[in-house]
Amino acid sequence: MRAYIIKRLIQIVPTLLGITLITFVIIQLAPGNPAVFKVKMATQGQVASDAVSKQIIEQTKKLYGLDKPLPVQYLLWLKRVVTFDFGNSYKDHRPVMDKILERLPITIQLNVISIFLVYLISIPCGIYSATHVGTWLDKFLTLFFFILYSMPNFWVAVVLIMLFGGGDFWDIFPVYGISSIGAHSLPFIPWLLDRLWHLVLPVICLTYGGLAYLSRLTRAEMLEVIREDYIRTARAKGLSERVVIYKHAFRNSILPIITLLAFLLPGMFGGSVIIESIFSIPGMGQLGFEAVLARDYPVIMAITTISALLTLIGLLISDILYAVLDPRIKLE
Amino acid sequence: MGIEDRKNLTYWGMVWRQLKRNRLAMVGLFVTVLLLLVAIFAPLLANNRPLVLYYENHLYFPALFDYKKLHNVDFKELKEELKPGEYAIFPPVPYSATEYDLTATLEAPSKKHWLGTDDRGRDVLARMIYGARISLSVGFVAVSIAAVIGVALGAISGYFGGIVDHVINRLIEIILTIPTFFLIIAIIAFLPPSIYNIMAVIGLTGWTGIARLVRAEILKLKKMEFVLAAKALGASHARIISRHLLPNAMAPVLVSVVFGIAGAILTESSLSFLGFGVPPPTPSWGDILSQSRDYIEFAWWLTIFPGLAIFISITAYNLVGEGLRDAMDPKLFR
Numbered sequence: 109m110r111a112y113i114i115k116r117l118i119q120i121v122p123t124l125l126g127i128t129l130i131t132f133v134i135i136q137l138a139p140g141n142p143a144v145f146k147v148k149m150a151t152q153g154q155v156a157s158d159a160v161s162k163q164i165i166e167q168t169k170k171l172y173g174l175d176k177p178l179p180v181q182y183l184l185w186l187k188r189v190v191t192f193d194f195g196n197s198y199k200d201h202r203p204v205m206d207k208i209l210e211r212l213p214i215t216i217q218l219n220v221i222s223i224f225l226v227y228l229i230s231i232p233c234g235i236y237s238a239t240h241v242g243t244w245l246d247k248f249l250t251l252f253f254f255i256l257y258s259m260p261n262f263w264v265a266v267v268l269i270m271l272f273g274g275g276d277f278w279d280i281f282p283v284y285g286i287s288s289i290g291a292h293s294l295p296f297i298p299w300l301l302d303r304l305w306h307l308v309l310p311v312i313c314l315t316y317g318g319l320a321y322l323s324r325l326t327r328a329e330m331l332e333v334i335r336e337d338y339i340r341t342a343r344a345k346g347l348s349e350r351v352v353i354y355k356h357a358f359r360n361s362i363l364p365i366i367t368l369l370a371f372l373l374p375g376m377f378g379g380s381v382i383i384e385s386i387f388s389i390p391g392m393g394q395l396g397f398e399a400v401l402a403r404d405y406p407v408i409m410a411i412t413t414i415s416a417l418l419t420l421i422g423l424l425i426s427d428i429l430y431a432v433l434d435p436r437i438k439l440e
Numbered sequence: 441m442g443i444e445d446r447k448n449l450t451y452w453g454m455v456w457r458q459l460k461r462n463r464l465a466m467v468g469l470f471v472t473v474l475l476l477l478v479a480i481f482a483p484l485l486a487n488n489r490p491l492v493l494y495y496e497n498h499l500y501f502p503a504l505f506d507y508k509k510l511h512n513v514d515f516k517e518l519k520e521e522l523k524p525g526e527y528a529i530f531p532p533v534p535y536s537a538t539e540y541d542l543t544a545t546l547e548a549p550s551k552k553h554w555l556g557t558d559d560r561g562r563d564v565l566a567r568m569i570y571g572a573r574i575s576l577s578v579g580f581v582a583v584s585i586a587a588v589i590g591v592a593l594g595a596i597s598g599y600f601g602g603i604v605d606h607v608i609n610r611l612i613e614i615i616l617t618i619p620t621f622f623l624i625i626a627i628i629a630f631l632p633p634s635i636y637n638i639m640a641v642i643g644l645t646g647w648t649g650i651a652r653l654v655r656a657e658i659l660k661l662k663k664m665e666f667v668l669a670a671k672a673l674g675a676s677h678a679r680i681i682s683r684h685l686l687p688n689a690m691a692p693v694l695v696s697v698v699f700g701i702a703g704a705i706l707t708e709s710s711l712s713f714l715g716f717g718v719p720p721p722t723p724s725w726g727d728i729l730s731q732s733r734d735y736i737e738f739a740w741w742l743t744i745f746p747g748l749a750i751f752i753s754i755t756a757y758n759l760v761g762e763g764l765r766d767a768m769d770p771k772l773f774r
Contacts, residue, residue, distance in 0.1 A: 122610060123610060123613050123614055123617065126610060126611070126614040127614050127617060127618055130614060130618070131618070131623070134623070134626070134627055135626065135630070254755075254758075255755070257758070258702075258751060258754045258755040258758050259751055260706055260709060260710065260747065260750050260751065260754070262709075262710060262713045262726075262729070263729060263743075263747035263750060263751065266729060266732065266733060266736065266743050266747070267743060267744070267747065269736055270736050270740060270743050273736075274737065275736060275737030275738060276737060276738050276740065374617075374619060378619050378622060381621065381622060381625065381714070382710060382713070382714065385714070386733075396622055396625075397625070397714075400622075400625050400626050400629045401629065403629075403630070408626055411619070411622065412618060412619060412622065412623065412626075415617075415618075415619040415622070416614075416617040416618050416619070419616070419617040419619075420617055423617075
């Protein structure tokens with residue numbers, strides 16, 4: 109086991125190098141470098157004389173090391189990244205890590221609530237469907253989750269805003285930001301309620317897709333397991349249905365649900381670009397989106413690299429959990 | 441059905457027979473075909489030029505051809521001036537996707553504009569009909585790119601094994617772990633706006649699933665005796681892969697291609713929604729939806745209809761994909 113974990117950890121290194129290299133090359137090859145972009149920002153659309161703008165470009169390039177050849181730039185960047193120093197943002201010159209740490213709590217908040225709801229609702233639904241195959245409620249849930257699964261989340265977000273965010277229909281939920289103006293001066297309980305109030309619509313948008321997916325997965329896995337011989341044996345020896353379903357069947361169908369963990373971890377970090385930008389939530393997704401718009405390379409590379417690292421760790425954790433929970437699996 | 445009947449069926453015949461029994465999948469298939477027809481015949485469904493025009497003793501088909509004589513003619517004005525005996529037949533939606541009318545902005549659905557108009561008075565239905573072209577062509581081309589790369593790399597990796605397999609596996613792992621949608625936005629934002637860039641980027645990031653499927657199939661197949669026989673006959677590697685192995689590994693690829701089209705349509709509309717889609721004034725579903733955000737308080741038709749179009753096409757492809765997957769399950773062949 110330990111040997112396996114060490115081997116996997118060592119394997120992470122070349123993969124991560126590949127990821128940083130690919131991201132770096134793509135971003136550098138793309139037209140529109142930040143120095144030119146900066147001139148545009150500085151002159152605010154006014155026509156600056158060629159000499160002046162050239163000077164600004166040269167200065168900016170030197171400031172960020174953009175005048176050095178690409179391999180050198182990459183190595184310099186890599187050297188700093190090893191210590192989690194992703195440099196300064198081109199936009200406001202603040203350290204990238206500071207900006208990320210500032211945004212991270214909000215994204216984690218949203219995702220923890222959403223993941224909790226996904227598991228809380230989908231597992232009972234999936235088990236119910238699998239143990240009541242063919243009933244009208246099973247048919248309804250199956251169809252409902254199928255429809256839910258195919259709905260684009262940006263559409264759901266816009267429709268929810270249209271229905272509940274004022275306008276022609278109801279005005280129930282706020283649709284902007286994560287708290288009301290001046291909420292920081294409220295005592296804890298009203299502050300918390302205000303925060304939750306703001307999170308209702310975005311959390312729905314972040315949750316329903318995973319909910320539908322996991323319900324369908326749980327149902328399918330349970331159905332597979334229930335057909336096994338040992339379930340018949342368990343029933344034959346007179347165990348109660350509850351013990352058969354929860355102790356024998358569910359425990360064995362839970363494995364693929366665990367694999368999902370690998371994909372939840374990076375989501376917790378990266379957030380959702382679309383949902384965060386629709387609801388103006390100052391989380392990681394919005395940070396990434398703003399970085400893309402401003403060609404803020406250090407921020408883009410930091411988000412990509414850390415997300416990829418977390419995915420790799422998530423994959424490793426889910427593999428290990430698999431082996432721990434299922435004694436049939438032997439890790440080499 | 442007797443055993444004799446079953447013997448005559450090919451593999452794909454059996455799959456088709458299974459698929460026909462699945463009502464939801466057939467609905468999905470019907471919708472995908474319908475959408476495809478809408479996309480192909482868009483100029484005949486929504487156009488400000490008549491399909492047939494009988495004018496000054498001549499028969500014209502302005503929706504199909506350009507006539508020198510009718511250059512820069514406003515056909516709607518022309519229709520008013522037609523003499524008795526002359527006629528003009530317009531398509532069901534007598535508007536083009538880019539034709540604007542500033543006197544009719546943000547109108548709710550009516551007899552004149554079935555699905556309303558947008559902020560420049562453009563007919564929403566006409567834009568959606570042409571939007572189907574964008575969504576479907578991005579879906580098909582992107583997935584074709586992904587399939588070609590996935591099949592090629594998967595086959596090479598499974599067949600040759602060793603260091604080649606190792607390198608390709610690392611590459612797959614790298615692409616899998618990169619936050620794909622974020623990367624796509626970053627690349628698209630840096631490139632000049634064009635539908636071809638969108639197709640290429642979605643295709644280049646979406647081949648890993650297919651590659652893994654093909655690799656697994658090839659690993660299974662290459663130990664079979666027919667491969668040994670082909671080798672004994674002196675067939676080259678390329679011939680063994682392309683003639684003997686790949687045709688037997690295609691079934692799971694088809695399923696994942698169908699799901700891939702749904703995914704590519706979703707990605708394209710998300711990109712358009714964020715403003716990184718096809719450059720204006722080309723209509724696309726995501727783009728209409730993104731405009732709707734400015735008028736969200738009242739213009740519900742701008743929100744509901746394009747969203748439904750995206751949702752219905754994704755659902756249809758997902759239904760077909762699931763139906764195919766079930767139909768190919770050998771446990772279900774009866």
